[in-house]
Amino acid sequence: MQAGPDIQRNISLKSWNTFGVDASAEYFAEVSDTDELKEVLRWRKDTLPGLPYLILGGGSNMLLCADFPGLVIKLRLKGKEIQREGNLAYLKLAASENWHEAVLYSLENGFGGMENMALIPGDCGTAPVQNIGAYGRELKDIFYSCNAVNANTLEERQFSLEECTFGYRDSFFKQNKEWVITEVCLRLTADNHLVVRSYGSIESYLKNPESPAPKDIAEAVMAIRKAKLPDPKVTGNAGSFFKNPVVESHFAENLKKSYPEMPVYATDNGTKIPAGWLIEKAGWKGKTVGDAGVHPLQALVLINATGKASGKEIFQLSEAVIKTVKEQFGIELEREVNCFGCV
Ligand code: FAD
Ligand code: NAP
16 A cells, blocks of 8 residues: 655744744645655645645745644755756756755856845745845846646646736735745846846945956845845844835825935836835834844844744734834835734
């Protein structure tokens, strides 16, 4: 008789989420290829249909407010392959390849496109979920296709760039959680024209700002990030807790009358105001409430200040931040981090 998948019970997720909050999974399975993934999904379908499930990558964009009353599937799909076509390269990455290591691999091979997104934590398979981005680049700029398995039907198919409907920290996959991404294919280039060098403080970190190569950009981005962002291994966090709000331009202009120093950036859909600036102005930067806090160098990052914060405490802090920013500026911040069991 064929043995079923290895499903464990009541497993702690504390070391599996970068907030380092203590929560457990009722059922837990690790899968190292697509067949094993399908086997576990089939087990759920046949044994406990309707059981909630949660796909776990690097756990760097989630907040667990309670024990997960269902099946957590930890992906361990490894493998990478680069196919060169003249000045282009198609880089195929299995879902559990580490994103930053993939950035370094692309640079070692002489291909650019990922450099502005160096040091973003997490896995390659998760990158399309929220269309990761930093320093003027988003995943969508280099995305070619991805493969995914439907958790309910077990259908396996490929998604093109258009089908992913990428938006600002948003995608088809963020809205349709039944698809599990198993492989991502990126389209990179050996030309330097993809380089974005004037964004935030990148330029001031460049040794040769006139003609930086992709690896110079990556080095600048890594230096800035190391100086400014908390290392989750030291202080639990999930990066930016909120999205930057995009408001109607006339609303931003009116706000500017009261706050002339407020930074604003024009986008296709309106005016972007950095959420970190709003939170800082609302007096939250560096503050702690119980065991949770707002990072002293970047107010957009909520932290597990003592290492003992519960998910609920961090979530309650986020509620307080949203409330005061709304009262002071009339802007409702939206969470970027995926929250489970919080409301
Ligand atoms: P997880 O937290 O494991 O999962 C996130 C969500 O995706 C969950 O809902 C999960 O169920 C789902 N998911 C996971 N894997 C899959 C899959 N294979 N298929 C379908 N769904 C899946 N983000 C940025 O965009 N830009 C940044 O610059 C950035 N900087 C950060 C800095 C720090 C210090 C930290 C801690 C986080 C930062 N982030 C940033 C957020 C985070 O790194 C990204 O969102 C990353 O893509 C999350 O990957 P992960 O594998 O850890 O996701
Ligand atoms: P920063 O350089 O202090 O800038 C603050 C905000 O202003 C950023 O959020 C950025 O928006 C915006 N901005 C800066 N220069 C801009 C320009 N030339 N054009 C348009 N918008 C501009 O930001 P930071 O906190 O140090 O982060 C630097 C980059 O890393 C940002 O792109 C940020 O998104 C990314 N990051 C993301 C996370 C995450 O978890 N999502 C965590 C850390 C850093 P955008 O955010 O829209 O780029």
